[in-house]
Amino acid sequence: MDPRTVHSQQNSKSSHLALDIGGSLIKLVYFSRSDECLIDDNEGNSSNESLVVSKKCPVLQGTLHFAKFETSKINDCLEFIMRNKLHLGGCQHGGSPDNYTVKATGGGAYKYADLIKEKLGVCLDKEDEMDCLVAGANFLLKAVHEEAFTYTNGRKEFVQIDQDDLYPYLLVNIGSGVSMIKVDGDGKFERVSGTNVGGGTFWGLGRLLTKCESFDELLELSHQGNNRVIDMLVGDIYGGLEYNKIGLSSTAIASSFGKAISDNKELADYKPEDVARSLLRMISNNVGQISYLNALRFGLKRIFFGGFFIRGHAYTMDTISVGVDFWSKGEAKALFLRHEGFLGALGAFASYENQPGSDDPIVRQLVQQSPISASHTGYKIHGSRNGECNDNESIECSVYVS
């Protein structure tokens, strides 16, 4: 947990906790108010589209906070929520604390509903996981500055998203498993494919093969490894030559893990770091390839990758980018998201707008958010980075309530 997040939350009023309880991780999003004021947007530069609201409107200054816990440690997560009273800031129907509800998505919203009711005394208001992933992605792509970026040759480049040219796109969420969703608009989407070889596979197989005790340790290990010791390359098969006729360079992987059977080595000679590297490469490559095939199926040029498997990890993003570029012959682009792991939780957070009869200003503000562009909605979110890593990256917000 980022201490800045906790500190900021303790000094302000928190509201609207939303949860995404996945197969591997629980993701939390909540808003804390730091200020409330009235501004006259007409005093702003009217040529700046993001400030086009033609009346005085109250503004809530605050922060969207992000946190995650391993699902297997759900009790730590519930303790964190209780300690910070996050569950009491959401929607309340009637006077009793028993009537508080918290928006939640992911399979765990079903699996852990009773436990959460028992420990926190709140009911979960369940939102569909795919709806939330899409809502979260659209929200980030429209409202948050410098959210999407490409990753090529070790360089991260932020991409300015043209609001009028966002759809259609392919959203690939690499969580425990992988969902591929063709997104055509707000709430307009189809889950077109998926694969069971995803983040859970990397972590599960990696743990079995390397004895690593945490995901971060496995990721760090993969950083130090060399996959060529384990993977069978085209050059290994073709005596150092490329197979040009079918477009394969000598360094292309012909068979992931293939060298581990063809060498005269003892099993103990294979280093865990090389195994971790091969595994990461195999899974990233596979997801990249299936994603590209689905983009091709529907003529989509942009593929946004989310999910906590990516974890802002250079080698993962590089492998996916290179794969998409290679198979599409440069036609399709892989894009990554700064808040990659929080799409579902953000979507659940945004779904408070659908809560009937609530007086909360944030709810009203979200109701009024136009699907066309954040700039015309009276709603603006200022992305302000609190660091380079993708974990728990809070967003400073100005919430315009009209």
Ligand SMILES: Nc1ncnc2c1ncn2[C@@H]1O[C@H](COP(=O)(O)OP(=O)(O)O)[C@@H](O)[C@H]1O
């Ligand atoms: N601290 C962590 N513990 C476990 N898995 C992690 C961690 N950080 C990243 N991951 C990766 O993220 C995946 C889960 O991603 P996420 O988008 O949260 O999916 P889910 O909703 O299925 O939990 C894991 O399977 C693993 O590959």
Ligand SMILES: CC(C)(COP(=O)(O)O)[C@@H](O)C(=O)NCCC(=O)O
């Ligand atoms: C079942 C899920 C939607 C659950 O989401 P997750 O907790 O993995 O983020 C996902 O694991 C998935 O899409 N699995 C792939 C299943 C398949 O299409 O083969």
